[in-house]
Structure formats: structure tokens, C-alpha cells
Amino acid sequence: MNKNLAIAIEASLKAGKVIMEVYDTAFNVELKDDKSPLTEADKKANDVINSFLVNTDTPIISEENKQIDYQVRKQWQDCWVVDPVDGTKEFIKRNGEFTVNIAYVEDGQPSLGVIYVPASKVLYYANVSEGKSYKAQLKSHDVSIQEAIEKAELLEPKNSESEMVQVVGSRSHMSQETLDFVEEIKKTGKTVEIVSKGSSLKFCLVAEGKADVYPRYAPTMEWDTAAGQAICNAIGIQVISHETNQPLLYNKENLLNPWFVVSK
Numbered sequence: 001m002n003k004n005l006a007i008a009i010e011a012s013l014k015a016g017k018v019i020m021e022v023y024d025t026a027f028n029v030e031l032k033d034d035k036s037p038l039t040e041a042d043k044k045a046n047d048v049i050n051s052f053l054v055n056t057d058t059p060i061i062s063e064e065n066k067q068i069d070y071q072v073r074k075q076w077q078d079c080w081v082v083d084p085v086d087g088t089k090e091f092i093k094r095n096g097e098f099t100v101n102i103a104y105v106e107d108g109q110p111s112l113g114v115i116y117v118p119a120s121k122v123l124y125y126a127n128v129s130e131g132k133s134y135k136a137q138l139k140s141h142d143v144s145i146q147e148a149i150e151k152a153e154l155l156e157p158k159n160s161e162s163e164m165v166q167v168v169g170s171r172s173h174m175s176q177e178t179l180d181f182v183e184e185i186k187k188t189g190k191t192v193e194i195v196s197k198g199s200s201l202k203f204c205l206v207a208e209g210k211a212d213v214y215p216r217y218a219p220t221m222e223w224d225t226a227a228g229q230a231i232c233n234a235i236g237i238q239v240i241s242h243e244t245n246q247p248l249l250y251n252k253e254n255l256l257n258p259w260f261v262v263s264k
Contacts, residue, residue, distance in 0.1 A: 004058075007052055012102055013116060013143070022044060036088070042063075042064055061073070061250075078107075082101065085099075086223070098198065100115070100116040109247065110227065113231045115227050122135065126231040157206060167194055169196050222255045222257060238262070240262075
């Protein structure tokens with residue numbers, strides 16, 4: 001296995017462990033400057049992940065790190081893109097739909113991706129160059145990398161055309177534009193089923209064949225999408241910008257993503 005991918009997997013599992021330790025307590029919720037929520041789990045998971053990634057000597061973009069000036073970042077060829085707890089709102093709701101996202105980006109494109117779901121101990125990962133994505137149901141946050149690999153199964157997106165189109169919708173961010181997207185599909189004579197999930201699990205639904213398309217017409221940041229994009233790209237699913245009609249790029253001057261659509 002790719003060394004950086006193994007490091008990212010181990011970091012995600014250890015982060016998942018500290019996240020669940022907080023999840024099982026009466027934790028406090030703070031509001032950041034942008035009014036988004038923050039918990040002790042975000043901070044502790046970020047510290048754990050940084051402790052693993054710092055040893056790779058590759059710079060890190062993380063939601064919970066102080067953002068580095070673009071004049072410095074634009075010199076980077078490679079970087080990590082991290083969200084220690086993606087779906088903090090779902091974490092606060094205690095519905096289990098939150099993830100640890102870790103991606104390795106090369107020349108603006110994610111080449112490795114790890115998404116870990118601490119509440120269910122489900123691990124997704126991919127090395128884009130290998131053209132395969134995997135899912136493993138684990139028994140513990142403390143399993144070895146070897147055991148995680150042994151439990152992994154290949155992901156397969158949907159292939160067959162169907163009269164039913166499954167559209168992934170955000171549990172917290174359903175927008176009018178998404179509703180309009182659905183109406184356009186219905187005009188073709190097909191029926192639509194909305195599949196709701198929180199966090200980067202929306203990418204995973206498309207990657208594992210439980211949905212056809214994920215339109216995102218609401219704000220996201222690079223750390224929300226990089227790992228999911230890697231997992232999708234590895235098996236032929238595209239994450240296309242609404243602005244450029246090209247794949248989403250990373251380590252941009254503005255870390256806010258444009259709107260995008262995930263589909264084959």
C-alpha cells in the first residue's frame with residue numbers, strides 16, 4: 001500500500017477514536033467566526049491527525065488549522081487537505097453521519113482519499129492511480145492497517161440505466177437549485193428518489209452504487225470534498241465544477257468550492 005495512504009488511514013482511525021470519546025460525553029458547542037459549530041471533538045481529532053501527517057513533511061490544509069497565506073501555498077506541489085470532523089452539525093445531532101476526511105493532493109488534484117465514519121466504524125479509501133476504491137467494516141478503531149485492508153471490499157458504482165434516478169440531497173443544506181435539478185430530471189420522464197445523508201457520506205453513496213448523482217448547489221470548502229473526490233475519481237466518477245465544467249481543483253487561493261455535480 002502507498003505509504004501516505006497507510007498514514008492517512010491510521011490517522012483517521014485514531015481520530016475516530018477520540019471523536020467517539022467526546023461523542024459519548026455532554027460536550028460543549030462553540031461558534032466560530034463564520035457561525036459554524038465547533039466541538040472538542042474537532043480540536044482533538046485535528047491534533048491527532050496533525051501528529052501523523054506532520055511526519056510526512058508535506059504541508060497541511062485543515063479546517064481547524066490557521067490558514068496559510070496563498071503566497072506561500074501557491075508554491076506547494078503537494079499538500080494534505082483535512083477535515084477532522086466533517087458534519088459537525090450531524091455530530092451535534094448525534095445521528096452518526098459525520099466523517100473524518102483526509103486527502104493527499106498533487107498539482108491541484110486529489111490522488112489519495114480516506115473517509116472514516118467513526119460512529120459505524122466504516123472506512124472508505126482510494127489511491128486514484130490504482131483505479132480502485134474500497135470500503136471496510138471494522139470492529140474497532142484500533143485495528144491494524146493490515147486488518148483494515150483484509151476486510152476491505154471493492155466499491156462499484158451503478159452501471160445500469162434505470163427509470164428511477166437516485167439523487168443525493170444534503171440533510172442540512174437542501175437548496176432551491178437542488179430542487180430545480182430534480183425537476184429537470186423528472187422532465188425527461190424519469191422518477192426521482194432523494195437519498196439524504198450528512199457530510200462526505202454523500203460522495204460515498206455514489207461511489208458504492210447507492211445513488212446516481214450528487215448535485216451540490218450550496219457552499220462547501222476544499223476539506224469537505226477532497227477525500228470524497230479521490231474515492232469517486234478512482235472508479236470513474238467525476239466531480240465537476242459548475243463554473244468551469246472541469247474537475248474541482250484544490251489549494252486554490254479561495255478555499256471555497258464552486259457548486260458541483262458528482263456523477264459518472
